[in-house]
């Protein structure tokens with residue numbers, strides 16, 4: 006058995022299925038590029054048959070991403086498999102992932118089909134996909150609630166039909182670690198041709214056990230783990246990539262020092278990007294990537310850390326690319342120091358992006374004495390993303406106070422033209438949003454609004470994450486500035502641009 010763990014990232018497929026997470030093509034390409042820098046082995050880029058947008062995004066990723074295998078999902082239906090192949094075929098390493106449910110519940114109520122038919126359809130689908138490409142994954146959906154004997158039969162049959170990976174999903178997050186580990190062991194012991202395929206696992210987090218179940222599966226012989234950045238995904242999400250990787254790495258002693266090709270120092274950056282683009286804020290106590298993950302508050306802990314870090318720290322924050330909030334640059338820092346620090350943080354900008362980011366850094370340094378890594382990352386992430394959005398903020402003025410009706414005048418730029426409108430509102434932020442609505446003429450509902458300080462101190466950057474609803478289509482937006490009204494306006498325009506780009 007190989008000692009390499011294949012990291013199969015499904016942030017762009019199962020992760021993007023999370024309600025409200027939807028990403029446009031440009032954002033999917035950004036995430037795919039971050040996943041490539043992170044070193045994932047396989048990117049499940051989408052479900053091509055599900056929409057034209059998904060098809061085009063998978064195709065664009067397959068065309069431009071070099072390194073990881075690019076995978077497309079398909080039901081066990083010819084037209085799904087055709088679409089998956091047509092989208093992934095541009096990749097040097099394409100994979101088709103076919104799934105069909107095997108649990109009694111799914112077969113009876115969802116598919117209305119008997120075991121024999123399911124077995125036949127699974128085999129036919131794999132054989133059909135195999136005509137297109139050699140790399141085929143098959144998932145018996147709801148495997149953890151399937152009858153074991155039937156599951157073994159299906160797994161054996163699809164391997165004979167040409168599946169090179171068999172993925173065992175805990176689709177509804179129902180399994181418990183020991184039970185799930187024993188299922189993997191039983192598959193190894195009862196499927197005669199199992200040595201011809203890689204066993205993969207795909208765990209959901211409904212009981213908070215996705216990572217534990219995946220790790221138990223690894224102990225029992227699984228060699229591919231399907232996971233997502235920040236654990237985003239359907240309902241309570243999928244197993245989190247960063248937790249799986251860091252658990253296997255930190256506890257190599259019990260997992261047998263398995264080989265993982267992930268560049269750990271890219272974890273924090275990838276996590277921030279996914280959070281930013283999906284609008285899913287990371288809980289401060291989230292393992293590995295939460296802002297509190299490496300913070301020590303209790304006096305006894307701080308004392309211990311000062312004496313010897315390993316007293317209370319099992320992972321060095323820098324190992325996952327988290328450099329803390331330490332002061333790095335200030336008003337007098339030059340361009341060289343700025344670009345060097347960005348490289349250390351894992352950002353490789355074009356000369357044009359660097360120029361723009363440097364201008365924003367200088368503007369920020371004029372307003373803010375202490376510039377932290379998180380400030381830099383916020384600026385740079387904004388710049389990297391600023392690829393000609395339709396609407397751009399030119400300027401705004403607000404008038405607000407306890408004795409007056411708040412008003413705002415907002416000036417937006419669209420294709421080089423300035424459009425300005427004034428509006429009153431319940432507060433200065435509301436007045437700005439109303440003015441923007443009048444300019445763009447798009448009737449959106451504000452569904453969610455969160456404001457957070459990115460770093461510490463009164464002059465910290467305020468970051469706004471919000472969600473807009475346009476007739477059921479949800480778009481998230483994020484903006485940051487030392488002025489929280491500006492952060493709000495930027496976040497609102499960001500979401501409007503996403504709506505427009507859809």
Ligand code: KIV
Nearest residue numbers: 104144146147174176
């Ligand atoms: O959770 C699940 O069963 C899936 C399959 C498509 C693998 O996402």
Ligand code: ZN
Nearest residue numbers: 019176207239
């Ligand atoms: Zn899933």
